[in-house]
Amino acid sequence: DTKLYGVVFVEDHFYVSGANDDTPAIYKINRNGELVDEFEQPGGDNRGMRDLAWDGELLWGPIRNEIYGITLEGEVVASFDAAYHPSTVIAWDPDREVLWVGNTTNDPVAVDREGNQIEGMEADRKDLRVYGLAYLPNDVDDCPLYIFSKERDTNKQTLHKYNFEDNDTTFVTYLEPEAGGAPLGA
Numbered sequence: 001d002t003k004l005y006g007v008v009f010v011e012d013h014f015y016v017s018g019a020n021d022d023t024p025a026i027y028k029i030n031r032n033g034e035l036v037d038e039f040e041q042p043g044g045d046n047r048g049m050r051d052l053a054w055d056g057e058l059l060w061g062p063i064r065n066e067i068y069g070i071t072l073e074g075e076v077v078a079s080f081d082a083a084y085h086p087s088t089v090i091a092w093d094p095d096r097e098v099l100w101v102g103n104t105t106n107d108p109v110a111v112d113r114e115g116n117q118i119e120g121m122e123a124d125r126k127d128l129r130v131y132g133l134a135y136l137p138n139d140v141d142d143c144p145l146y147i148f149s150k151e152r153d154t155n156k157q158t159l160h161k162y163n164f165e166d167n168d169t170t171f172v173t174y175l176e177p178e179a180g181g182a183p184l185g186a
Contacts, residue, residue: 001027006052006061006090006132006185010072015059017041017049017185024048026059026074039074051132051185053092053099055113060099062087067101067115080115091133091145091186096121100145104129108145123162125149126169132186136161143170148186157182 003019013036014029024041026049041048041063049061049068058069058077064086069078088103093110098118102108108130110121123145132148143161147169150157157175162168175183 001025003047005048005050005183008052008054008059010054010059015052015054015072017052017061019047022046024063026052026070028072042068042070042076042079051089051091053090053133053135055092055099056094060090060092062090062101067099067111069113078113080111083109083111083117089130089133089186091135093135093145094137095144100133100135102130102133104131108133123164124167124169126160128158128160128169131184134186141170146172146186148175148183150182 001018001020004016006017008015016027018025025038028037030036043063045063049063053060060069062082065082066079067082068076070076083101084103084106087101091100093100098110100108101111107125108123110118128147128149130147130149134146136144143163145162147160159172160169161172
């Protein structure tokens with residue numbers, strides 16, 4: 001699969017969303033990099049989920065205009081209209097118990113597990129082109145929302161982190177993998 005997108009680590013396994021030659025799947029991979037299982041993604045889109053989140057109970061992923069909550073076995077148990085059309089990035093925030101949902105050119109917004117947008121909870125992306133979100137509780141700089149983006153002029157892959165108290169971002173690093181490639185999830 002040359003179109004791998006989102007990834008989460010759950011119960012000693014990686015769950016990776018991929019487009020699988022236009023048949024989107026989620027792969028369950030062990031620490032040795034061996035494929036343990038895979039299941040088809042919902043939604044009927046040939047690209048599938050471009051980012052994944054784990055809330056301790058369900059995998060969450062955006063597909064175009066929908067957000068899906070699925071079990072680790074691939075059963076869809078929740079779905080709702082996405083905050084943006086399309087929504088492409090997602091992260092679980094265990095501190096506020098919300099999903100941060102966004103896309104490349106819109107600020108991520110907080111939604112609950114039923115899809116209700118939480119008024120006043122928006123993360124100013126500072127004009128970054130967002131391709132992935134992740135959340136790190138107890139970040140040492142109190143900037144727990146991580147934003148994977150690409151610079152407009154250079155197309156360099158960057159990582160920033162977001163501070164909810166001052167609504168600002170901090171540059172973390174450029175991502176320059178030796179083997180090349182460009183991730184589309186975080």
